[in-house]
Amino acid sequence: MHKIDIDLIEMTLDVMKYVIGRVSEIEHPIGKPKKYEELKALVGDTVTPKGVGGEYAFDLWKEHLSKANVPVDHPRNLAFVPASPTRAAIMFDLITSASSIHGAYWMEGAGGIFCENEAMKWIVSLTGLPEGAFGVFTSGGTAANLSGIVTAREYWRRNDAFKGEKGLIITSIGAHSSIKAMAKVADVDILLVESEEKLSASALQKAIDGLTDHQRKRLFAVVATGGTTNAGIIDDLSGIADVCEAQNLWMHVDAAYGGGALAADSVRHLFNGIERADSITIDPHKWMFSPYDCGAIIYKNPELAKEAHSQEGSYLEIFKDEGAHGFNPTDYQIQLTRRVRGLPLWFSLATHGTDRYKEAVERGIELAKIAGKLIGERPYVELVREPSLSCVLYRRIGWNPEDYTHWTYKNHGKGFALVTPTKWKKGADFETVSRFCFINPDTTQKDIELILDSMA
Ligand SMILES: *Cc1c(COP(=O)(O)O)cnc(C)c1O
Secondary structure (H helix, E strand, O other), rough: OOOHHHHHEEEEEEHHHHHHHHHHHHOOOOOOOOOOHHHHHOOOOOOOOOOOHHHHHHHHHHHHHHOOOOOOOOEEEEOOOOOOOOOOHHHHHHHHOOOOOOOOOHHHHHHHHHHHHHHHHHHHHOOOOOOOOOEEEEEOOHHHHHHHHHHHHHHHHOOHHHOOOEEEEEEEEOOHHHHHHHHHHOOOOEEEEEEOOOOOOOHHHHHOOOOOHHHHEEEEEEEEOOOOOOOOEEOHHHHHHHHHHHHEEEEEEEEHHHHHHOOOOOOOHOOOOOOOOOOOEHHHHHOOOOOOOEEEEEOHHHHHHHHHHOOHHHHHHHHOHHOOOOOOOHHOOOOOOOOOOHHHHHHHHHOOHHHHHHHHHHHHHHHHHHHHHHHHHHOOOOOOOOEEEEEEEEEEEEOOHHHHHHHHHHHHOOOOEEEEEEEEOOOOEEEEEEEOOOOOOOOOHHHHHHHHHHHO
16 A cells, blocks of 8 residues: 555544534534634645645644634524534535545436435425425525525516516515515515514515505515514415415515425424425525525426526536436526535435424424513513514513623634524614524523523
């Protein structure tokens, strides 16, 4: 064996040791960012003509750089939408990398894509969409929303009457920021219904009735949210489906965060109507315990996505050949070359079974209820609204916005917890409040008590 191979094996073992340490730890430090200058001073130049060597670079990672991250899977990281990938999924993420699978075409990635599709079948089954509905894994919710809306727009523009028109979509201010971002990319206008509470059929109808004739002509889609990122609110999907059907509009449901809760029997009824959507976004990297990054876009009629996204090129012809019979994920979303990012999810589902997923999601919902109860028991805090899915909005009575910020940094600085403030609409204004989002089933009641106690 050449020397280089022995080095390679040693390095591989070192990396594996690190990974084993990381996934077997019950609790790792909560982590804290450092300024660029500080990191540069600690690490120096690493990308040089001769390189600094793998061992040295890995030491820098372990010693300094890994500690400047804030891992999302810490049980007291309740900020934004945290995550907590299963150990099984993390292990298969390593295998995904090691296997060099090109996930665009069946011809090259049949085995990996087969696994992805088995996982996707389960996700699609949770939505209740009719036979024929199917989806693909994307880099995240933003890419999924973009793929869905471009499909809707292309479908709408099949009609000659709309060819020269700029499209318009309606959503509510509770919708995720990526909806606005993706409307910009797709060059469509967006009309926001001014409520962060549940978007109702009547509010949607009112917004449509308020359009000018030309705006109505340009309107092609409605984006409903299946679990708002800020508060876990699920729009009236059934009512919205009625309006979309009557008005001949594409219904997209953004359930990037909330989609995992489709597996939870206790709240599944809140999503009724989702089975009538034309497209749905769900992020397995949020509440389906996948590592970053893994989103999904699902279509009632995948053929429409294919018309919108299929890429053509002389060098790509071969993939459409007999030998390449099978499902080509590239045809259904914006990306060509892609990682088989659904593969870790497949292994985790196969390892644990879907019942465990149900239980883990129910635990997040239960933690939100527990937090609601603990808040009720403490005189210095109160709920802003009842917990919804796994989101809890609450206020510390008497605090101003700076108090929340100071408290967040203090707890984070101590390596104790990361809980960030948000804003909630109060009349014409926005109030700064505190927010929990529970994803990690390892979070305990004690964790929540300690966090609330730190506000006393
Ligand atoms: C997080 C989120 C997104 C964006 O998803 P990314 O995976 O971060 O791109 C979109 N919509 C909702 C409702 C979300 O919660």
